[in-house]
Amino acid sequence: MNGMSLIVKTVTRVTVGVIFVFGAYIAAHGHLTLGGGIAGGVIVALAYILYVLAYGRTEAEERLSRQRALAIMTLGALLFLALALAGYRQGYFMGNFLPTGEPGKLLSAGVIPFFNLAIMLFLGAGLFVVFLTFIAFRVEVKPEPGEEIEVGNK
Amino acid sequence: MINLLPLFIAVPIGAAFLLPLLARVSRRAPDLVANLVTIFLLVMTLGIYYFRPFNTVLNYRLGGWLPPIGINLVLDGLSHLLLLVISLVAGLVTFYSIAYMEKYTGKARYYTLFLLMIAGMNGAVLTGDLFNLFIFLELAAIASCALVAFGTGAEEMEAAFKYLIMGTVASVLILFGIALTYSLTGTLNMAEVARLFPANANHAKNLIMALFLAGFATKAALMPFHAWLPDAHPVAPAPVSATLSGVLIKALGVYAIIRVFYNVLGMSPPVALILMLLGAASILGGSFLALGQRDLKRMLAYSSIAQVGYIVLGVSLGTPLGIMGGLFHLFNHAIFKPLLFLNAGAVEYATGTRQLNELGGLGRKMPVTANTSLIASLAISGLPPFNGFWSKLFIIIACVQAGQLWFALVAIIGSIMTLAYVLKAQRDVFLGPLPADLKAVREAPWIMGTTAVVMALLCLAVGLAFPYVIALVINPAVVAVANGVGYGRMIMGGP
Amino acid sequence: MIIYLACIALLLIGIYCVAVKKNLIKIIIGLVIMEYAVNLFLVVLGYRRCGVDPIVLPGMAAKVCVDPMLQAMALSVIMIGLATTLLLVAIAMRIYERFGTFDITKIRNLKG
Numbered sequence: 130m131n132g133m134s135l136i137v138k139t140v141t142r143v144t145v146g147v148i149f150v151f152g153a154y155i156a157a158h159g160h161l162t163l164g165g166g167i168a169g170g171v172i173v174a175l176a177y178i179l180y181v182l183a184y185g186r187t188e189a190e191e192r193l194s195r196q197r198a199l200a201i202m203t204l205g206a207l208l209f210l211a212l213a214l215a216g217y218r219q220g221y222f223m224g225n226f227l228p229t230g231e232p233g234k235l236l237s238a239g240v241i242p243f244f245n246l247a248i249m250l251f252l253g254a255g256l257f258v259v260f261l262t263f264i265a266f267r268v269e270v271k272p273e274p275g276e277e278i279e280v281g282n283k
Numbered sequence: 284m285i286n287l288l289p290l291f292i293a294v295p296i297g298a299a300f301l302l303p304l305l306a307r308v309s310r311r312a313p314d315l316v317a318n319l320v321t322i323f324l325l326v327m328t329l330g331i332y333y334f335r336p337f338n339t340v341l342n343y344r345l346g347g348w349l350p351p352i353g354i355n356l357v358l359d360g361l362s363h364l365l366l367l368v369i370s371l372v373a374g375l376v377t378f379y380s381i382a383y384m385e386k387y388t389g390k391a392r393y394y395t396l397f398l399l400m401i402a403g404m405n406g407a408v409l410t411g412d413l414f415n416l417f418i419f420l421e422l423a424a425i426a427s428c429a430l431v432a433f434g435t436g437a438e439e440m441e442a443a444f445k446y447l448i449m450g451t452v453a454s455v456l457i458l459f460g461i462a463l464t465y466s467l468t469g470t471l472n473m474a475e476v477a478r479l480f481p482a483n484a485n486h487a488k489n490l491i492m493a494l495f496l497a498g499f500a501t502k503a504a505l506m507p508f509h510a511w512l513p514d515a516h517p518v519a520p521a522p523v524s525a526t527l528s529g530v531l532i533k534a535l536g537v538y539a540i541i542r543v544f545y546n547v548l549g550m551s552p553p554v555a556l557i558l559m560l561l562g563a564a565s566i567l568g569g570s571f572l573a574l575g576q577r578d579l580k581r582m583l584a585y586s587s588i589a590q591v592g593y594i595v596l597g598v599s600l601g602t603p604l605g606i607m608g609g610l611f612h613l614f615n616h617a618i619f620k621p622l623l624f625l626n627a628g629a630v631e632y633a634t635g636t637r638q639l640n641e642l643g644g645l646g647r648k649m650p651v652t653a654n655t656s657l658i659a660s661l662a663i664s665g666l667p668p669f670n671g672f673w674s675k676l677f678i679i680i681a682c683v684q685a686g687q688l689w690f691a692l693v694a695i696i697g698s699i700m701t702l703a704y705v706l707k708a709q710r711d712v713f714l715g716p717l718p719a720d721l722k723a724v725r726e727a728p729w730i731m732g733t734t735a736v737v738m739a740l741l742c743l744a745v746g747l748a749f750p751y752v753i754a755l756v757i758n759p760a761v762v763a764v765a766n767g768v769g770y771g772r773m774i775m776g777g778p
Numbered sequence: 779m780i781i782y783l784a785c786i787a788l789l790l791i792g793i794y795c796v797a798v799k800k801n802l803i804k805i806i807i808g809l810v811i812m813e814y815a816v817n818l819f820l821v822v823l824g825y826r827r828c829g830v831d832p833i834v835l836p837g838m839a840a841k842v843c844v845d846p847m848l849q850a851m852a853l854s855v856i857m858i859g860l861a862t863t864l865l866l867v868a869i870a871m872r873i874y875e876r877f878g879t880f881d882i883t884k885i886r887n888l889k890g
Contacts, residue, residue, distance in 0.1 A: 162833060167853060199303070206300045210293060221347040222289035233836045259864055266871055414851055421858045425865060432869060437876035438887050444802070444869050448809060451862050452796060455812045458855060459789075459819065465848070466823050514888045 132185035141183035148176040156249035160238040166245035170252025177257045186264060195261055198254040205250030212243055287327060288343045288356045291366070291409060292419075295320055295402035299395045306391030314381045317394040321377045321401070325370040331363065338759055342411070342774055350411075350472045350775065357411035357474075357774060360759025364610060365408040365538050367756060368617040372530045373401050375734050379625055380522040382730035383632060387520060393433060400426040400526070404534040411774065413461050413547070414471045417454065420502070420535055424450045427531055431519040442514040449501055449511040457498035460491045467491075473547050477771030480548065492554060495543050503536020505595060506564035509588050513572075516587065517580035517637065521628020524580060525621035528587040533613055537594055546763075546770035550601065558599035563693045565592025570700035574707075579627050579637045582708060583620070586663065589697055590616045596694065597678040598764070600685050607761045608677030611753060615662070615670040615745065622659040622738040623705075626652050629727035629735070630712060639708065644717030648724045653713040655735040660709050662742045664702035670746040781822050788815035802870045802880040806863065813859040817852045824848035 132138060156169025181189040216224035230237035298320045305312040335341065341358040344350065358366075377397070384390050403423030410416050428450065432443035465471055467487055468479045480488070501508040512532070516524045540558070544550055569589030576582035594616065597609025629652045630645065631637050646653040662669035665676070675698055682691035726732065745752050766773065788811055795808025824845030832843040870880070877885050 163831070167857060203300050203304060207297065210297045210300075213289075214293065216346065217286065219347070221345065222286075222293075222343075223346040225346065231836070232834075263868070263871075414854075418854060418858070421862070425861055428865060432872075435872060437873075440869055440873045440876055441885050441887055444866070444873060447862065447866055447869065448796065448805060451809055451866075452793075452812065454858075455789075455792075455809075455816050458816045462816070462820050462823055462848075462851075465851075471847070471851075518888070 132188070133183050137183050141179060145176050145180050145183075148179065149173055152176060152253070153249070156245050157235070157242065159245040160241045161233065161235070166248030167252060169245065170249040171256065173249060173253035174256035174260075177253070178260050181260065181264070186261065190261070193254075193257065195258060198258045198261075201250055201254035202258060205247045205252075205254065209244065209247040209251065212240060212247065216240070285341050285343050288341065288358060288409065289345065291324065291327065291405040292402050294323065295398040295405065299398035299402065302391050302395050302398070313391040313394045317398060318374075318377050318381070320398060321370070321374040324401070324405075325374045328363075328366050328370040331358070332367075332755070338762060340763075340773060351470050351475055354415050355411040355472070355474075355774070356409045358409060359770075360761070360763040361538070361541065361610075362408045362763075364614065364756055364760040365534050366405065368614060369401065369404050369408070369530050369534055372526060372617055372621050373397075375738060376522045376525050376621060376625070379525075379628075379731055379734040380520075382728040383521055383628055386632065387433065389433075393430070393520075396426050396430050396433075397523070397526070399423075400430065400531070404530060408534055408538055411473050412471055413464065413473055413476065413543075416473075416539065416542075417457060417461060420457070420539070421454055423531060423535055424454070424502075427523070427527060430523045431515050431527075433520055433523065434518070436518075439518045442511075442518045446511045446515040449508075453498040453501035453508075456494045460494035460498065463487060463491050463494070473542070474771040474774035477547050477549075477768045478775060479771075488548065492544070492548060495548075496540075496554075496557070499536055499539045499543070500561060501536075502532065503540060503591055503595070504532050504565075504588050505536075505561045505591065506568045506588065507561075509565070509569075512588060513581055513584045516584035516624075517578055521580075521624055521631065524584075524628070525624035528584065528624055529617045529621035532587065532591060533594070533617065537591060537598070537613065540595070541598055541764055545765075545767055547768075549768045550599075555599045555601050559596055559687065559690055562592040562594075562596030562599060563690055565589060566596065566693055566697035570697045570704070573704045574700060576704075577639050579630070579639055579642070579708060579712065580624065581637075582639075582704060583623050583627060586623075586701065586704070587616075587620060589701065590620065590663070593675065593678055593694065593697070596690060597674075597681065600681050600687070602681055602685050603761055603765055604677060604684060605681035606764050607753065607757055608674055608681050610760050610764075611677060611749075611757050612671075612674035614752075614757065615674045615742075618738060618741050618745065619659040619662040619669075619671065622655060622735060622742070623663070625731065625738070626656040626659070626735055629731050632731070633724045633727055634721055639711040641718065642712045642721070643715045644713070645721070645724060646713035648717070648721075649713075649726045651732040651735060652727055655739040656713065657709060658739040658742055660705035662746070663705055665698050666702075668746045669742050670749065671742075673746065673749045782819070785815050785819040785822065788812070788818065800882050802873060802882060802885075805882070806866050806870060809866070810859070810863055813855070813862075817855055817859075820848050820852040820855065 152169045152172030155164035155172060156166050159165030177193060180192065213223045216222055216226055219226040225239035227239045229239045298316055302313045302316060305316060343356040345354045345356065384393055387393065400423050403419045403426060406419035407416055407423060410419060428443050428447045431446055432439050464476055467481060467484055468476050470476060470479065504512040516528055519527060544554060566589050569585045569592060573582045573585035576585060594609045594613050597605050597612060633649060634642065636642065662671040665671045679691050679694050682694060792808045792812030792815060795811060796805050799805055799808065826842055826844050829842050829844040832846040834840060873885060874880060
């Protein structure tokens with residue numbers, strides 16, 4: 130609950146922002162190079178998880194509380210659905226209705242960068258919420274004096 | 284009209300994500316929104332019957348991309364039959380769970396998971412792409428496993444673990460089959476695979492068929508692969524049990540077997556014989572094991588295994604009468620099995636127990652539940668004038684016509700055993716003396732009673748008006764299945 | 779050819795773990811190994827001799843690429859495997875809370 134030592138906290142404070150920006154970079158350039166929204170979302174979630182591991186759950190929840198992470202996750206999913214439904218303007222369900230620019234530029238390929246953004250929001254916040262749910266679960270097993278705790282063999 | 288096909292998948296998913304937000308606004312909002320969504324799906328399904336010209340196939344390309352690159356949604360007769368079954372059961376069960384799920388906490392989360400499961404099933408029956416089928420299979424399987432574990436008691440957790448492990452092993456085998464199919468044909472689209480499958484790749488085709496058979500038979504709970512079903516269906520909340528037994532094992536398992544083995548890979552006599560043997564083993568094994576059960580819902584779960592055996596036996600006969608009998612039994616089973624599970628849920632809601640030796644004499648206290656349960660019991664055993672009689676008769680006649688007399692005998696024995704165990708359950712629960720600790724039992728709430736009465740009336744109506752039901756709903760599905768590998772030519776055009 | 783045998787070996791190791799081991803966590807790990815096997819199989823199917831990664835920038839000549847469709851499939855399967863593993867671990871944690879053990883020979887409430 131108190132996090133790790135001072136060295137770990139200092140190094141984390143430096144690197145967690147870099148990891149977050151790296152994840153956003155991979156998500157934003159999904160239509161140009163490898164990666165895309167899925168890989169970018171996982172890396173953004175890892176930035177938050179690193180913060181929880183180094184500083185402890187209470188302080189990490191002050192940065193991004195569980196309720197707000199759930200709201201961002203829902204926002205990502207509904208943004209994806211809204212983009213897919215907006216494709217009806219072009220005629221088809223997930224149709225491309227934004228102009229496709231020249232290949233190689235950041236703002237090109239129509240609606241794909243926005244799909245990547247929606248997936249990044251969904252996965253980044255969603256995996257963080259799942260991690261918080263797992264570590265909030267504590268099972269107290271009090272052994273009798275002299276008895277060993279059995280967790281199964283083989 | 285064709286542009287509305289993706290809404291079958293998009294609307295439940297959108298509503299599933301909106302429901303937890305709405306639950307913070309008001310307490311009754313999730314009930315209302317979930318029921319509106321399922322009523323909307325049912326209206327759209329029936330509307331497509333009204334607007335679509337008879338025996339045409341709707342083919343919708345997502346995003347406008349042409350099929351070897353893009354994914355297409357295909358609505359032919361078989362998909363439409365499954366869509367009608369899913370929408371009907373989902374609509375009735377969502378109405379039922381307004382009253383039943385008051386006993387659990389977190390009702391908004393229940394509706395979220397339920398709508399995700401409905402979206403997964405809709406996507407699985409609508410899609411025309413093999414890998415997309417796998418994705419929706421997994422969505423429905425994970426959502427249904429979370430629903431089985433919804434009560435978070437000890438039994439629910441054990442059952443959910445077994446279900447998820449077996450389901451995931453099956454999915455891994457299916458994925459191996461899909462990867463091998465892609466390496467042979469270079470495409471994932473079902474119609475393209477039907478057209479382009481190399482005719483001389485017999486060893487690879489046998490391996491692919493074996494992998495698909497193992498995977499989809501586990502999802503459909505056929506006999507040697509059935510071990511997850513008798514644990515998972517009793518412990519789930521009653522509306523979830525009804526959907527799992529009534530629709531999920533059929534939309535994910537039986538529909539996938541029919542689609543892949545008839546339309547994509549092509550049925551051949553050895554494969555048909557293997558499917559018939561699996562069906563016959565399910566009939567005998569499920570009925571025998573159901574006779575000795577002391578838990579009401581566990582007995583109904585074994586009965587589901589037997590009835591899915593009937594469906595697979597009928598469909599794998601290969602003759603048009605057999606396919607029609609099998610698909611009609613699929614439709615009928617989706618009406619009377621959820622009714623049996625919902626009534627078992629009403630009994631559990633009122634008394635708190637599912638064990639047959641602790642129940643008794645509830646017929647006087649719960650008349651609506653008792654009478655609708657009697658109608659469902661007679662329908663499932665195949666007594667006239669209910670719907671089960673006609674579908675079982677068609678399957679038995681088709682077996683005799685195809686020369687498979689041993690399978691007809693198995694079907695008749697299964698029918699007799701079905702009558703035995705459902706009447707035993709009816710006597711143990713509703714007739715006889717009332718135990719002392721059940722004297723304060725009252726009838727289930729009106730919402731649950733109304734749902735049961737509607738389903739019982741459907742049993743009777745389909746049984747009386749079966750020529751119209753078969754001509755309108757089942758025959759397009761038979762045409763789609765009997766078309767075989769011509770499915771590829773029909774969707775893609777060409778030689 | 780060797781790499782396909784490695785996929786089959788991984789699949790068999792996974793099936794052995796799911797079928798034989800008695801600890802819940804080891805069963806989950808066996809399932810994860812099976813998913814690794816199928817992901818490896820998917821990606822290796824797409825290999826073309828002298829193939830490069832399927833990215834074309836303006837000004838580049840088109841060369842022989844490895845199959846990108848299989849990589850997209852493998853990515854989707856990895857995400858599904860992640861969701862399945864998360865749910866399995868959550869169920870395993872609850873089982874430990876209710877039964878007090880991870881040993882599957884002691885978790886046998888549902889019988890018959």
